[in-house]
Amino acid sequence: MKGKKEIIVATVVVAGVLLTLFFYLMGTGEIELNQIGLVGIAIVLVGLAMYIIWDKISNVKKGLPEKDERTISISYKAGYYGFIAAIWSAVFTPLFFDVSSEYELKGGDVTAIVVLVSAFVFVVSYLYLYWKGK
């Protein structure tokens, strides 16, 4: 039951993110290049999250648990990698933009980049560890 509740919550979150992206894109007049990149990462993340949810649902349908000691362990590892990515991106994103372009990043931009980069690293490392088996 607990697993089913988590799946429902995750599905609602994915639907919420998709709706937010939809309204964001509808409300934005002209989309800049950096916004396309960020929205692209968000869409990839939603796709990967939907795959993870589908995998959990198919396990529950077969009568298997949606998580076990291996998936819990890889969640912790992926979370660690995501945390490291968040720290590095928070430090180096403003530096990178300072050195390489004249575009001055706003606080909100840095926050968005940090959140998206760390989430991307988390999901990619989760899937990598998931398929590698460790």
Place this chain on the structure above:
Amino acid sequence: MRTHIKELRARYDLTQEDLAKMIGVRRETILFIEKGNYNPSLKLAHDIAKALQTTIDELFIFD
């Protein structure tokens, strides 16, 4: 680390999914343990050994 899980599963005519259901883990976890790609916890190793009516010593081969 190598294991005898596959041979013992065959002896009892169990699929990976059957064994996974018996011990309450995902099928992929059994697959990766069989392939030697994942080292299970002591509790999981004990549960697998119990399900296959053997001991941890007989189930796992530590190279």
